[in-house]
Amino acid sequence: MIKYDIFVESLQELPEGEEITVPVRDLTPGIHKYSYKYVRALVSADADRYPEGLLIRFGRGQEYGKPYSMKVLEFVERIPAKYL
Amino acid sequence: MKYFKDNREYIAALEAAGDLVRIRQEVDWDMEAGAIVRKVCEEKAPSPLMENIKDYPGHSYFGAPLATYQRLAMVLGLDRDTPVPKIAEEYLRRTSSAPVKPRVIDKSQAPCKENILLGEDVDLFKLPAPMVHDGDGGRYLCTWHFVVSDDPDVGVNWGMYRQMVYDSKTMTGPVFPFSDMGKTLYGKYIPKGLPMPFATVIGPDPLSAIASCAPSPIPETEFAGQLMGEPVELVKCETCDLYVPAHAEIIIEGEVLPDVKLEECPFGEYTGYRTSPRDLRTVYRVKCITYRNNPITTISNMGVPTDEGQLLRSFSLGLELEKLLRSQGIPITGVYMVPESTHHVMVVGVKNAYTGIAQQVASLAFGSKLGPWFHMVVVVDDSVNIYNYAEVLHAVTTRCHPVKGITVYEQGVGTPLYPFLSAEERKWSKGPKVLFDCLFPLDWDSNSETPRLVSFKTVYPREIQEKVLGNWEAYGYKNR
Numbered sequence A: 001m002i003k004y005d006i007f008v009e010s011l012q013e014l015p016e017g018e019e020i021t022v023p024v025r026d027l028t029p030g031i032h033k034y035s036y037k038y039v040r041a042l043v044s045a046d047a048d049r050y051p052e053g054l055l056i057r058f059g060r061g062q063e064y065g066k067p068y069s070m071k072v073l074e075f076v077e078r079i080p081a082k083y084l
Numbered sequence B: 001m002k003y004f005k006d007n008r009e010y011i012a013a014l015e016a017a018g019d020l021v022r023i024r025q026e027v028d029w030d031m032e033a034g035a036i037v038r039k040v041c042e043e044k045a046p047s048p049l050m051e052n053i054k055d056y057p058g059h060s061y062f063g064a065p066l067a068t069y070q071r072l073a074m075v076l077g078l079d080r081d082t083p084v085p086k087i088a089e090e091y092l093r094r095t096s097s098a099p100v101k102p103r104v105i106d107k108s109q110a111p112c113k114e115n116i117l118l119g120e121d122v123d124l125f126k127l128p129a130p131m132v133h134d135g136d137g138g139r140y141l142c143t144w145h146f147v148v149s150d151d152p153d154v155g156v157n158w159g160m161y162r163q164m165v166y167d168s169k170t171m172t173g174p175v176f177p178f179s180d181m182g183k184t185l186y187g188k189y190i191p192k193g194l195p196m197p198f199a200t201v202i203g204p205d206p207l208s209a210i211a212s213c214a215p216s217p218i219p220e221t222e223f224a225g226q227l228m229g230e231p232v233e234l235v236k237c238e239t240c241d242l243y244v245p246a247h248a249e250i251i252i253e254g255e256v257l258p259d260v261k262l263e264e265c266p267f268g269e270y271t272g273y274r275t276s277p278r279d280l281r282t283v284y285r286v287k288c289i290t291y292r293n294n295p296i297t298t299i300s301n302m303g304v305p306t307d308e309g310q311l312l313r314s315f316s317l318g319l320e321l322e323k324l325l326r327s328q329g330i331p332i333t334g335v336y337m338v339p340e341s342t343h344h345v346m347v348v349g350v351k352n353a354y355t356g357i358a359q360q361v362a363s364l365a366f367g368s369k370l371g372p373w374f375h376m377v378v379v380v381d382d383s384v385n386i387y388n389y390a391e392v393l394h395a396v397t398t399r400c401h402p403v404k405g406i407t408v409y410e411q412g413v414g415t416p417l418y419p420f421l422s423a424e425e426r427k428w429s430k431g432p433k434v435l436f437d438c439l440f441p442l443d444w445d446s447n448s449e450t451p452r453l454v455s456f457k458t459v460y461p462r463e464i465q466e467k468v469l470g471n472w473e474a475y476g477y478k479n480r
C-alpha cells in the first residue's frame, strides 16, 4: 500500500538509495490524511526495494505514474522547540 | 440596513430564494466536496450545503457562498436581480458613509465560543479541511475566511490569506510583502524575532468576508460596520488580545512564527490555474480552536471563472479604484473590473476631456496599493457602456492604435500567481502592465478626422429613433 507522497520539481531530487531529508505527506486513510512529516529517508525508483510506497507529484500537482519506495530512518521536527 | 449576522441566517435566506441545495448524502472531504463546489461555480448553480461529511459527524460545508451577483445583491439587502451598476451604487453608498466602530460583546453571548479546544486537544485535523482540488499541496481549511492581526502602529487588519493544514498544529500560506499583514509581519515582527499573534476566522458572515478581501484603506472592522450599517460584534480571543467576529463558525488562534518557513502549495488559484510555485511560506502555529455547535466550514473553490474570489475582488477592486480616481478629480464615468478576466482587466470610462487622461488613469491605477492584482487597464469614452463586454471589445479593436494606443509598463509590482510570467518574474513578484487607450486623439479634427460611431442611438435624428421605436411592434418585432 502507498503510505506517503512527495512533491518534486525533478526526479533528480530523489537519488537512488542515498539518504535524503524531505517533507512527505502521510496518506494513511482517516482524518490525518495528508498531514506533513519531515523525514530522513532512503528512496528508490524500485517500488519493492523499501517497505513504504511513495507516490510522486511534480511542482504543479501532476502525478508521476510510477510509484517509488521509501524507508523512513527518522522523523525530524522542524518547528523550534521553543514553540512546541 | 438589512444584513445577515451569520451564515446561518444567510443560508436560510438562500434556501428561501431557491438558491441553496442541501446535500444530505455522505460527501467525502477528499476531493468530492471540492468537485461539487467547482461544478457549482462553473454552472452558476445554487450554493451547496453539505450536511454529512465523511469522517466528520456534526460538521457541514457551505460552498460557493458569494459566487454570483445575485448572492452579492442579497447580502447588500437588494433584490436578487438588481443590475450590477445598481449593486455598485449600493456598495459605494454604504462604504462612503462614516466608518462604524465595532462593538465588543461578552464571551457568554458569542456563539463562536460554544466549544473551546486548548493545549493537547488542539488538532487541526478535527476540522474537516477539504482537499479542494486533486494535486493541491495539502488540505486548505481556509479558502473563505480571514486572518486577524494587529499592527502596533496601524491597528487591526483583517485579510483573506489562504491557509493550508500542514500538521495537527501548523498551517502554512503565502503572505505577500505588499499586503497589510505582510507589512506588519515582515516590517515589525520578523526583524525583532517576535512571533505575531493571529486569529483565523472561518465562516465569517458575508459582509465581514467582503470587508476582509476588499482593498479599502478603512480598517476592515469599521468597513464591515459601514457595510452593515451597525457595529460588527466582536469577542476577545482565548489566548491573545485579538478580537474576532462573535458569530463566525470557527476561530483558530495562534502565532505566526518569525523564524521558520514551511512548504505550501501548489493550489488551484483564482486565475484558473495552479501557477505559484511550491515554496517555503509563512508558518501559523495554532494554540486554540473555538467553534460553534455543528460548525459550518465555508469553501471557496478557486479555478476557472466564476468563483467568489474573482467576483468580489473584481467588484471591490474596481469600485475602490473608482473612489481613488474620483478623489483625484479625474473625470471618470465609472470603473468595471471584469470577473471573467479573474480581476486582471480594469475597464475605465472617462470623459475624453484632455489629452493624456488614459495615461493618468493607468499610472494611478498601476501605482496604487491595488496595482499588484491586475495588469490591464482599458480606457474608453462615455459612449461605451463599460459593463457591456461586446461594446468594450469593439472599442478595443477599433479605437486602440496598435502602436500609439498601447503603453507597456515594464516594471511594476505583481504577484507569483500570474500564469503568463516566467518563473524568475514570479519569484520576485514582478508585474509588467499594459494600457489600452481607446480614446480617439483630441488633436484630430473632430469634423473631418475623428470617426463617427455608427449605431442606432448615434446616427439617427431623435425623431427617427422615436418613430422606429414607436412602430417596432407594428413592424412585426417584439419589444425586448
Ligand SMILES: Cc1cc2nc3c(=O)[nH]c(=O)nc-3n(C[C@H](O)[C@H](O)[C@H](O)COP(=O)(O)O)c2cc1C
Pocket (backbone or CB within 6 Å): B143, B144, B157, B158, B159, B160, B161, B162, B163, B173, B174, B175, B176, B178, B179, B180, B181, B182, B212, B213, B214, B215, B216, B300, B308, B309, B310, B313
Ligand atoms: C479566496 C481568496 C484568497 C486569497 N488569498 C490570498 C493570499 O493567500 N495571500 C494574499 O496576500 N492575498 C490573498 N488574497 C487577496 C487578499 O485577500 C486581498 O488582497 C485583501 O484585500 C487583503 O488585502 P490587504 O492585505 O491589502 O489588506 C486572497 C483573496 C481571496 C478572495
